[in-house]
Amino acid sequence: MKKIDVRDAVGMKLCHDITEMRDGFKGVAFKRNTVIRDEDVEHLLNIGKRHVFVWDESVMEVHEDDCALRLAAATAADGTHYEGPSEGKTVMTADREGLFIVDTDLLNEVNRIEDVTVTCLPNHYPVSEGMKLASMRIVPLTTKEENILRAESLCGQRHLFELLPYRKMKVGIIITGSEVYHGRIKDRFEPVLRAKLKKYPAEILGVTLCDDDVSMIADAARDHLAGGADFLIFTGGMSVDPDDLTPSAVRSLGAEVLSHGMPAQPGNMTLTAYLGDVAVLGVPGAAISLPVTTLDVLLPQIFTGRKFTRGDLIRIGCGGLCQRCVTCHYPNCTFGRY
Incomplete structure (x- = not known):
């Protein structure tokens, strides 16, 4: 493209949309590829356009709209669709609920490419149908072909974005504690767990x-496993007191305990384990009294069937401190972004 005085642009094609703002209105006054006419010159001058960009066929560049479409195609994910381009941008939208996964290292590589910008929701973000997940564009009106080819090559090697659907799981709940078992106090865990699990299949x-x-x-636990459970939740007895026996019981089943104690608050003493493919959580008492704990952070990934690693649980430390806001806005907050 080339920059030219608007008075000399009659008969030439615009290579970008031109936006007009007036009386609270913002919209496109001239669309890309519009052939400028004599009567358009005054209009363009009135909206502050002394110069415009027109196509120069001798320069091998890719227009922002075409870049946005190519970036969208390169980063496509199952369960999503793209809208646009509009004003040089495409937007990824969720077609289903699930857990949004971002390859953050790859995202950084892509955004290091000259002119290319890709932005998105945080990694491990639970989303619902219709939510905007990501957007991409180039900064100038055009960029070198090699920049887009580089982005396409990187995204062709692994997934930049994934929207993992929730899968149906059979859940067995084991509530421990002599005070509850003998009826000295009423159990408060069951209604909390039922309410949280209601969000998932x-x-x-x-x-x-x-x-x-x-x-x-x-x-x-063995009884629930015999009944087909693929997710076990234990409550109570999760601290380090000598009479808190739930972690010992989990280990006695032969489970691989990834972590008993997490760098996150509230829910520090959460236990995360696997018994083969069966997910196992030990939920501390904070889940009873607080609206959001590590339980809420872990449940979305468990219901995708994607296993945690020890590294995943360690990374929760950055973003693992809940601010305990007067009005809870989770997940639209910093808590649990790992």
Whole structure:
């Protein structure tokens, strides 16, 4: 493209949209590829356009709209669609609920490319249908072909974005504590867990109350496993006191414990483990009294079937401190962004 005095542009094609603002209105006055006429010159001058950019066929560059479309194609993800381009941008939108996953290292590589900008929601963000997930554009009106080819090459090697759907899971709940088992106090965990699981395609197989007894707790878990559970939730007995036996019961089942204690608050003493492909969570008491804890951070990924690694749980430390706002806005906040 080339910059030219608007008075000399009659008969030439614009290579970009021209926006006009007047009386609270903002919109496109002249669209890309419009052939400028004599009567357009005054209009362009009146909206402050003394110069315009027109096509120069001798220069091998890619227009912003074409760049946006190519970037959208390179970063496409199942369960999403792109809208646009509009004003040089395309926008990725969710077609279903699920967990939005970003390859942050790849995103940084792409954004290092000259002129290219890709922005998105944070990694591990739970989304609903219709949410805007990502947008991309180039900064100038055109860029060198090689820049877009570089972005396409990088995104062709691995997924920049994924929208992982939630899958149906059969959940067994084991509530521990002698005070609850013997009826000294009323259990408050079950209604909390049922409310949180209602957000996901969960089938609750049953809720078992157990005394502070490793064998009883382990046997209850085995019963749920025999009933087809692929997700076990244990509550109570999660601290480091000698009579808090739930972690010992989980280990006695042969589970691989990734972490008992996480760099996140509230929910520091959460236990995360796997028994083969069965996800196992030990939920501390904070989940009863606070609206959002590490339980809320972990549930979305568990329901995608994607396993945590020890590294995932460590990374939660950056973003793992809840601000305990008067009005909770989770997940539209910093908590649990890892």
